[in-house]
């Protein structure tokens with residue numbers, strides 16, 4: 001297809017939406033498209049700047065006049081500036097608030113100047129399932145979705161939620177999240193493994209932003225049940241509002257010495273490669289990128305039967321699903337997987353195979369097809 005100049009807007013953090021956007025941007029740049037990241041700091045997974053990759057920082061000025069700085073407006077102005085300076089063909093924004101709404105403002109400004117700039121919005125989950133329910137945001141999210149030129153969602157579950165919550169009429173394309181297989185082709189760090197599990201205990205891992213939606217309490221309750229039956233360590237990766245409370249809860253449960261909480265790290269692949277099992281008992285999860293990355297590292301997953309997780313994990317094959325909060329069932333499934341080496345190997349192999357269904361090479365062309373549809377539409381629109 002024609003090489004495009006694309007503006008990418010995302011949260012530059014470790015969160016799933018930022019990770020997906022950054023890896024997608026890098027993959028598109030490798031295919032020859034010109035990618036312009038427009039964010040308030042360099043995306044966490046961007047790495048060093050390569051050919052076709054550009055980063056434009058959105059600077060906030062601290063005016064004493066404002067109690068709250070209007071980031072959305074500064075972002076929209078930056079989008080206009082970059083679109084004109086680099087003759088962008090389209091904007092692809094990740095997360096509805098404030099990225100999609102800012103993009104619609106930018107598109108309208110450019111349209112007044114005779115410049116067409118289609119907007120693709122990718123919905124990632126919390127923008128719909130949490131923020132979307134808040135009346136303080138709902139009308140703006142609905143407007144931004146309806147006015148986008150194309151909308152994608154990372155799972156069928158999120159598409160259904162968006163349609164029912166906002167009554168969106170326009171088609172929503174489902175494009176699943178993906179893995180970059182090359183990230184997982186590296187040796188296991190045996191020193192790290194020995195540091196976490198010095199007596200060859202099983203390593204059970206959870207990675208998240210430690211927000212209430214992740215139900216990290218359940219992670220601990222499941223792990224405590226596992227620990228009663230087999231020697232194990234719980235590796236907690238990530239940070240967030242619940243972390244301190246969770247570490248105290250581990251003390252209350254009498255399992256603190258079996259819990260290793262390493263905080264936020266740039267790349268979760270190292271801890272995943274030493275893991276034996278991954279737990280994701282979230283209240284809701286539009287997709288569960290952390291689960292998919294675990295599977296790519298050959299780690300079976302026990303998760304809640306919520307949101308898009310059943311689209312990723314095959315119950316009884318690459319892991320198990322149980323109702324939200326059913327820690328007893330999740331612990332029993334965990335013990336079944338870890339109980340024998342044969343069963344563990346079977347699940348590990350199936351997890352990896354399943355992850356490969358979400359290979360980057362199958363997903364990137366789906367986004368390119370959406371871009372192509374918009375660009376060809378524009379090419380035939382009489383000016």
Ligand code: GMT
Nearest residue numbers: 015016017124125126285286287288289
């Ligand atoms: O996991 C989070 O809470 C962060 C959040 C985000 O917006 O970065 O993740 C959401 O987007 C990810 C990438 O598409 C999905 O894999 C996560 O499932 C989704 N989180 C939730 O729906 C809670």
